Amino acid sequence: MKAILFPLALLLGACSPPVASMPQSEAPAVITERMPGGPPPARGEQLLRDVMLSRQNAARRAVDAPPLVWNEALVASARSYARELAVSGRFEHARQSGVPQGENLWIGTRGAFSYREMVDAWIAERADYVPGPVPQNSRNGKPVGHYTQMIWRSTRAVGCAVAANRQNEVLVCRYSPAGNVVGRRPDMG
16 A cells, blocks of 8 residues: 655745745655554644654754744644645645745555654655755755755744545644745755
């Protein structure tokens, strides 16, 4: 059995020129889920918060970026959109108006992945990251947008939520202020 992980990270909302969002032409990566038979991964809002903050802040510490704080307004926004994606079966970035938010999305087979495995898929993009401005910060054009949103120096807050349908789980993380601004470096914000 397989699960699909979609590498997508994007600046959402209206921005004044010449700021633009990173293009999203990245193809999904197929990863094999672990064999059934073990207990399902633990779930719960507190565990989600703990894992998302600890793993993303570890990635930020590695590049000397200040830690993210958990933001309940971002959680509510992420929860609403995760539910919308799960119910509709669509998998695409939200179209938002107002204050720009960064957004990372993940989808995989329901009950097959722990929260840590979900966020670590984004962190693994670090292997293809090279310091430089977006979008010239990727080795061979490989996706790094999830990773760069997580380590974006000026980003201060995150909120994440998971929703499921019969087949898949969807993880949505929202970030403020948004990262992945074309022409800017993650370490400069």
